[in-house]
Amino acid sequence: MTGITNVVSKRERDCLVLLKEQSSDDFPLRLHEIASTMKIKPPTALNIIRRLKSKGYVETQDGMIKLSDSGDRISSTILMVHRTFESLFCQSGVSESKACREASEIDFLINSDNAMKVLKRIDSPSLCPHGKPIKV
Amino acid sequence: MTGITNVVSKRERDCLVLLKEQSSDDFPLRLHEIASTMKIKPPTALNIIRRLKSKGYVETQDGMIKLSDSGDRISSTILMVHRTFESLFCQSGVSESKACREASEIDFLINSDNAMKVLKRIDSPSLCPHGKPIKV
DNA sequence: AATAATGTTAGTATAATGCTAATGCATGAC
């Protein structure tokens, strides 16, 4: 089996993407920031973080939460798939915001190898509709 | 809000598609047939059927299970989305069986309006890779 | 030191998914 498929749930995916897009080694996120961004209460967020930790995707030090190497890798993959399908939807005439929402529902379910093939099929744009690089 | 989005779970989707593809008024399915096709035990299947019934997608008479009108409609929509993405994956170089599996993971999550736009974008094939009509 | 912010535990709830064991019902074999 090649490619990456379906190892995280929807909310785990949301959390990974949040960490990938809005944190860095210099600016790791705090639990309450994750909770408020995800519009959930801290105990709920803690639960998700705990699951991600047990999968090895997240590390915490002094309440600071950041992606592990493998978390960074899987987040990049999810974002690549996300931007590929976001681009597809936009090329098809779907609005940017709807394209983004739709892509978020499926990006963590789709095998990365298959997504890369789709990317070629839709003329390999290098940037997603928001202007971010598809392949990182 | 237009189009149809996310009103069924994965297994409800599987069951709807099974009923749509392998039953008719003349040949409705029995519970144990659904269970064995879905590789689950009858009580588990009964649970899914019960949920579909409560959503108005399925009717039963004398142990015979068939789609209601609205169940038929939503199943058709799911299949349209399925075949659209299956076609996309195949056009991209994914094998027929992998394309089908991948499409099954997402077809019930994608808004039908968006799928129809994607269908146009991929040159509006009238048949899916298995030779079945995409638009019913 | 007191208050505020933050993190964590404990307990609860729901939905989806799955199972086994037991019961109920109908039908065909004998």
Add this chain to the structure above:
DNA sequence: GTCATGCATTAGCATTATACTAACATTATT
């Protein structure tokens, strides 16, 4: 006509994901 077989259904249980509140603990800030 009874009995076995097949099928449907109920009851009970378990797991995972998701989410909440209330309470407690810890850490900062003033």
